[in-house]
Amino acid sequence: MTDPAARRRSILWRTRFANLFGAVMAFVYFRFIDPVTSGPGVTWIEIVFSAAAVTALMIIGARFNARWAVPMLTQPGSTEARRRALLFPWAMAGSTLSAWVVAGVIFGVVGPLLAGWFTVLSALRTVIGITAVGGLVTAAIVFFAIENRWRQELPGFFPAGDLSAVRGVPRLPVRARLLVVFLLTSVGPLTLLGIIAWRRGRLAAADPANAGIVLGEMLAIIAFFIVGGLVAAVRLSWVVSDSVAAPLLGLTFAMARVERGDLGAHCPVVSNDEIGAATEGFNRMLDGLREREAIKETFGRYVTREVRDEILAGRVSVEGEQREVTVLFADLRDFTPWVESSEPRQVVRDLNAYFAEMEAAIRAHGGLVLQFIGDEIEAVFGAPVPAPDHAARAVRAALEMRARLATWNGGRSRPLSHGIGVHTGSVLAGAIGSRERLSYALVGDTVNLASRIEGLTKQVGADILVSATTARGLDGGVALDPLPAVRVKGKSAEVEVFRVV
Known part of the structure; x- marks a missing residue:
């Protein structure tokens, strides 16, 4: 009825x-x-x-x-x-x-x-x-x-099932x-x-x-x-x-x-006795689970699902800790002329599409995109979830980024190019920011050097450069071409770099 x-x-x-x-x-x-x-x-x-x-x-x-x-x-x-x-x-x-x-x-x-x-x-x-x-x-x-x-x-x-609210x-x-x-x-x-x-x-x-x-x-x-x-x-x-x-x-x-995992369930509250109170509690629990799931999904937009699950499960510390990681920087070339000659909304659409392709490549190899800075991407491998082969993961991600960019450029009248720099070293990793806003970030010379190596790509005419420390962490499955040692800003000693063929 x-x-x-x-x-x-x-x-x-x-x-x-x-x-x-x-x-x-x-x-x-x-x-x-x-x-x-x-x-x-x-x-x-x-x-x-x-x-x-x-x-x-x-x-x-x-x-x-x-x-x-x-x-x-x-x-x-x-x-x-x-x-x-x-x-x-x-x-x-x-x-x-x-x-x-x-x-x-x-x-x-x-x-x-x-x-x-x-x-x-x-x-x-x-x-x-x-x-x-x-x-x-x-x-x-x-x-x-x-x-x-x-x-x-x-x-x-x-x-809303709030029978208990009526006095x-x-x-x-x-x-x-x-x-x-x-x-x-x-x-x-x-x-x-x-x-x-x-x-x-x-x-x-x-x-x-x-x-x-x-x-x-x-x-x-x-x-x-x-x-x-x-x-x-x-x-x-x-x-x-x-x-x-x-x-x-x-x-x-x-x-x-x-x-069965269906958080859309809802149980109608039809009485104000003990069973009604239990049903109200069940619905409140479901609201909390849905809210937590929404937080997880939102969190997952900023980190990989694996990283998200590890952090929420308490198996990964977001407090400051010294970690051995591999840092990757990617930057679009000739960005300013492209922006000046293109319609703003089209630039935003193209940037978002480019970032989506690059982030997918990074996520596919267990990396974490830390931030997008204008046309630049900063990513890390080996933190916050440890990965012994973080150097190899970063280089494989760079190769996939190269392939994805080539495929993406196939449908464009004006192709884009980028440079990728990869460096392995020790960093201070943790949640950094103010009381109102925190972000998972890396601090240390390793980050700066990775950014400098990325800046060398245009100078030496290569799209992917890796440091000697990263090269030593590879398993031999990647072809490298050694380049003459170069001096970078902020470093007194010359830096060995390798072109990824």
């Missing part, structure tokens, strides 16, 4: 059937099973009076409930509507019990007064009997039946639910049976001649309570068990989806 109007009609009909069941039970009990509280006999006037009273009570109750529900229909997102949505089963059960109390007064006091056979004892027994036998059980059935059906409506009032609403714990069902279906009927057996025993002792009749009436009363109690017990037990099992089943399915 997915139509909201159909569900609400179902709620109204459940209330009517519950009240009809209670009315029939009370009438049969007080008229045919325990006639000691009744008048001389059933008359048409009494039948008409009873029908009119029941109809009037049902109309008044329906109007009260409809007026009480106006804020939920006209202002579904308001605080008052949300509060009344949680109170709706209580209001329906309360109006039902009130109607039964009024019915007890009508049939126990008003009716006998009009009929002329009123007694105080008979009135008290009728009022208490109608309220206890019919009213409490009917109100309980109405509450649990409506609450069970109304749970399908609550997500509309609480899309001033009674909470019925699961233990209390089970206790109510036990009292109404076991203790209550047994208590009434004990009282009736005691009273019937006194009547039989006072009039031994009619003991057989009294015994027959007592057997009829016992049969009545067995049948009526069984029907009420089955109905209440079914509804209450469903109110516990259904949300737990939904929670179980949602947990299974999360276990």
